[in-house]
Amino acid sequence: MAEENIRSKIWREVSQEGNPFVAEKCFCAGYDVYGDMLNKASWIEYLYLLIKGEKPSSSHKRILEGLAIALANPGPRDQSVHGAMSAAVGGSTSASCLMSALGIGAGSFNGSREVYDAVLAWHFCANDLNSWCDYFQNEKAEGKAAEDDDVWPSSEHTAGFDPYAEHCALPVKQTLEHLSQIGDVTALLWLSDHRCQLEEMAGMPLALSGVSAAAFIDLGFDEYQSEITYLFLRLPGALAHSLEQRAGGWRQFPFFRDGVVLTNDPKDCVADSPAEEIIGKRSGEQSKELESHE
Numbered sequence: 001m002a003e004e005n006i007r008s009k010i011w012r013e014v015s016q017e018g019n020p021f022v023a024e025k026c027f028c029a030g031y032d033v034y035g036d037m038l039n040k041a042s043w044i045e046y047l048y049l050l051i052k053g054e055k056p057s058s059s060h061k062r063i064l065e066g067l068a069i070a071l072a073n074p075g076p077r078d079q080s081v082h083g084a085m086s087a088a089v090g091g092s093t094s095a096s097c098l099m100s101a102l103g104i105g106a107g108s109f110n111g112s113r114e115v116y117d118a119v120l121a122w123h124f125c126a127n128d129l130n131s132w133c134d135y136f137q138n139e140k141a142e143g144k145a146a147e148d149d150d151v152w153p154s155s156e157h158t159a160g161f162d163p164y165a166e167h168c169a170l171p172v173k174q175t176l177e178h179l180s181q182i183g184d185v186t187a188l189l190w191l192s193d194h195r196c197q198l199e200e201m202a203g204m205p206l207a208l209s210g211v212s213a214a215a216f217i218d219l220g221f222d223e224y225q226s227e228i229t230y231l232f233l234r235l236p237g238a239l240a241h242s243l244e245q246r247a248g249g250w251r252q253f254p255f256f257r258d259g260v261v262l263t264n265d266p267k268d269c270v271a272d273s274p275a276e277e278i279i280g281k282r283s284g285e286q287s288k289e290l291e292s293h294e
Helices: 043-052 058-071 079-089 094-104 112-125 129-136 170-180 187-202 208-219 223-233 235-248 274-293
Strands: 011-016 019-028
Touching (some): 019 043, 043 058, 043 223, 058 170, 058 208, 079 094, 079 235, 094 235, 112 129, 112 208, 112 223, 170 187, 170 208, 187 208, 208 223
Antiparallel strands (some): 011 019
16 A cells, blocks of 8 residues: 555655555654654654644643643543443443543533533634623524534533532632743633633633633634544543552442432332322332342
8 A cells, every 4th residue: 555545634654665554654744753753752742743733832832731731630520530430340341431431521511512612712702801791691602503503402501611610610720820821822811811700701610621722722723623632631530540440349439329318218208199109119128129138
């Protein structure tokens, strides 16, 4: 297979002599991956090169590196990480664990689709408070492709903000502070200066997804590059926690029965109808049967 038959703007291969199916040399955006980059470039630089097709500037490298650290492990409270943990403790394959994290982490709440919407908002509003005010007053940013509506319904909250928090979380503020102090940033610095005003307009505090969206804007990423990179950068935490849970087993799962107190158990309520009485009776019988087996 000759290298000229492989069509890619970012990748070129030179076939091994005598074996057209094995690459002798690989070039990413013109750089010799194994001859030059392997001992000179960092992982973050290579990642940026793969996505953008060009070498990152010093500031872009620091932004992406800082963002990668901030996003690497959302923690076991996060739905995507929890999904990977549940898959691992249930004995699923490693691929299934990561696919669980990807599937859950692609959503519109703390997920990559929220970052997609937030980046679109930045494209429309930029560094203009009046535009942001108009954006917050609408259910979603103007200009979102109509064909997406049948796959991605309108979000129930403003993209990039946390509808369940009362105050901006410390990790969010720390990440924003660090990234905004890197030179050659515009969106991040503006977000840092106007965070309180934006939170007041949105009626909710800034989330890490909102900081990520501003970082992607400063990196020059479009909404699709931002969405998939955000999804990818959160996988290390899912990986680590799934490995931990696989080794520990379900008895060591961090979310356990005794940690939740049920204050309105249906079986403790008085039945208001014959149907409810039958259901309650059957539930009691099933509980006794399970106890006898134990």
